[in-house]
Amino acid sequence: DAGVIQSPRHEVTEMGQEVTLRCKPISGHNSLFWYRQTMMRGLELLIYFNNNVPIDDSGMPEDRFSAKMPNASFSTLKIQPSEPRDSAVYFCASSLVAQRPDTQYFGPGTRLTVL
């Protein structure tokens, strides 16, 4: 089975540029989570969706960050404009809402470096 797929795996960009991270959840899963990991703050939730609807975006750092889930098999996390402090590893995870309790499965992550 294909797991959670994220692209790109590595992204290097310059400050001020737009960055788009992509995630394809496990087929059949209907919850999707975006997490960010830094040395200082560890792993923290940014936003999550149920059935393509954003449920909690309180972890999104500021208006420069936005996330969409146009359909059940695709989500994007966009940073515009990017700043050096956005450098981190961004993980996407998915789970099945109907499962109680559910298990989240993580993708390999996107390592973002903003120069």
Add this chain to the structure above:
Amino acid sequence: DAKTTQPTSMDCAEGRAANLPCNHSTISGNEYVYWYRQIHSQGPQYIIHGLKNNETNEMASLIITEDRKSSTLILPHATLRDTAVYYCIVRGNSGNTPLVFGKGTRLSVIA
């Protein structure tokens, strides 16, 4: 969600059992104990979860004390590939809520 306390780091000899403790003294009756691990440069990997009974799967065993205030993850025969950061997470059963990660335990398996 209840908070957890884990040792910062542990060592284990290859081939021996690795026992990773976790304290969760404020756990509620309907909260589960989850374990994930993160091998260097990879995404977190689900290991096991339990409510009150001990659980075992192909990766590990989870022992939860009767009062549910602590638990132990057991890797029965640790290998070098088990070197990772192990996270103990307490989570409600309402379904598809986010995971709240602490700092975890860095397990080093030594040859």
